[in-house]
Every structure is written in structure tokens, then in C-alpha cells.
Amino acid sequence: MRNIALQCLQRAKDLIVKDDEISAKYACLELRFCIEYITYSQLQTYIQEVPDETVKKWTPKQIISVLREADPNADKNHKISIGKQDAKGITAKTMKYLGEEQRFSLEWANTRHNALGNFLHAPTLSQIENYESPTKEKILKKANEVVAEIDKILSSPIFNVNFGVFYEFVCTFCNTKIKCRNKSISKELGIVCTSSRCKAVYDIVSEQNDDVVFKLREMEIICPSCDKSNFVGSHLIAYGNSFPCVHCGGKAEIQYALVPL
Numbered sequence: 001m002r003n004i005a006l007q008c009l010q011r012a013k014d015l016i017v018k019d020d021e022i023s024a025k026y027a028c029l030e031l032r033f034c035i036e037y038i039t040y041s042q043l044q045t046y047i048q049e050v051p052d053e054t055v056k057k058w059t060p061k062q063i064i065s066v067l068r069e070a071d072p073n074a075d076k077n078h079k080i081s082i083g084k085q086d087a088k089g090i091t092a093k094t095m096k097y098l099g100e101e102q103r104f105s106l107e108w109a110n111t112r113h114n115a116l117g118n119f120l121h122a123p124t125l126s127q128i129e130n131y132e133s134p135t136k137e138k139i140l141k142k143a144n145e146v147v148a149e150i151d152k153i154l155s156s157p158i159f160n161v162n163f164g165v166f167y168e169f170v171c172t173f174c175n176t177k178i179k180c181r182n183k184s185i186s187k188e189l190g191i192v193c194t195s196s197r198c199k200a201v202y203d204i205v206s207e208q209n210d211d212v213v214f215k216l217r218e219m220e221i222i223c224p225s226c227d228k229s230n231f232v233g234s235h236l237i238a239y240g241n242s243f244p245c246v247h248c249g250g251k252a253e254i255q256y257a258l259v260p261l
């Protein structure tokens, strides 16, 4: 993805130096592709941590929003240093600076992606009548601004860094391997299976050093046939789903009902 982005950037630069309006517009198209490929490249770095349906998304805004849910720092630059720790959990006394990974922010990617897109359609009748069609100078100014930022990102020798403390376990419903960053776990939302067909929710019930226990989030339902309680995955509580009772074998289906208050 990064190599394809580099090719787009080079084509954009070649078009910009032609210094005519048509080439400038095609440069904007290449730069939009470039922003998209860089975003896809970052998505690949987080692919195990995000819902599987993220690969169907295509706008930088959509994708980076999902990445930020997995890692709040996903759209920030990262300075990388290494050092030898005396003990686990203790910062090394001396650190060697390796460099900085450059990333664009959600806001930058979204505004520039949209701004470039504005040059990729015919001017409206209103723009033509009011002499407000984008000029070559305006298009090239925006293109050059984007090139400068993307140049920094693609020339960085450090890229697609993804550090963190992760938990990994297998979903008992669909066998998907779930990987989540410990700092991104919300107590309310739990850990959601990344398979779009499953979405089972897990909670951490105990955590001692490296020993972490996950439990499926369940809801109690009372069997209407025998009045005994059953527990089912909370992600399965949806209209039309039915459950067999573990006590009497009777089936119950979830339906909506109006009840008197």
C-alpha cells in the first residue's frame, strides 16, 4: 500500500510540474488516492484490532475513526526510542532516539481529501456564471500543500508502528482471535468480537499480572414455560432470536410487546 501511495505521489508531482489546469486536476486525483492508500496501510497495521467490516470502508474519515477507537493515538506522530530496562515496568535509564513516525490526523486527512475532491467535478452553473470556477493557481496551491505533508509521511524511515499492551483470546462463539489494547477497553462497552457476524461481548472479570480472565457478557432470561432462569449472550438479545430453555427444552422467542404501565 505504501509503495502504491509513493507511485501516486510521484505521478502527482509529475502532473504538477506541467503547470496547466487539466494536469493540476489529475494531480488532485492522484493525491486523493495517495491519502487513501496511506490510510489503508495504517489500517493493515491495526487489522486484528478493528471490526472485520472496516476493510469495506474507503474514506479516510471512516477508517481513521475506527483506528482511533482501537488506539486513541492512531492518527498522531510517534517518537521511537529504545533502551535496556533494569526491570519490567521500569523505564530504561538511557534511551536511544531512533526517529519519528509521521502520520496525518483524522482532521487533516478528512479536510484535504474533501478539498481535493472539490476540484474533481465540473464547475456548477453558479460558479461559471459568477466566475468562481477554481483557478489553476488555486488547485496547484492545494495540491502543493498536500504534497508537502505526504512527502514527510512517505519519506519517514519509521512507519506503521503499533506498540501497546494487548490481550488476546479466542471468541467462544465464532473462534475469531480477538486482540485488544488494554488501554482502549471500555468497561461499559466491553470487548466486542471483531467478526461482524458475531459481535459477542466480553468483560474482564479478573486481572492479576499476566493472568487475565475474560467472560462472555450474558443476560438472564426467564423461561416463559417453566419460569426458570437461563443465561444467553447479551449480543444475541435481538428481535426474532429464539432460545431453547436448558431446564425444560421449551423455546422462547424475543418479540416486542406493548405492556400496561
Ligand SMILES: [Zn+2]
Residues within 6 Å of the ligand: 171, 172, 173, 174, 175, 176, 193, 194, 195, 198, 199, 200
Ligand atoms: Zn465471535
Ligand SMILES: [Zn+2]
Residues within 6 Å of the ligand: 223, 224, 225, 226, 227, 228, 245, 246, 247, 248, 249, 250
Ligand atoms: Zn424452561
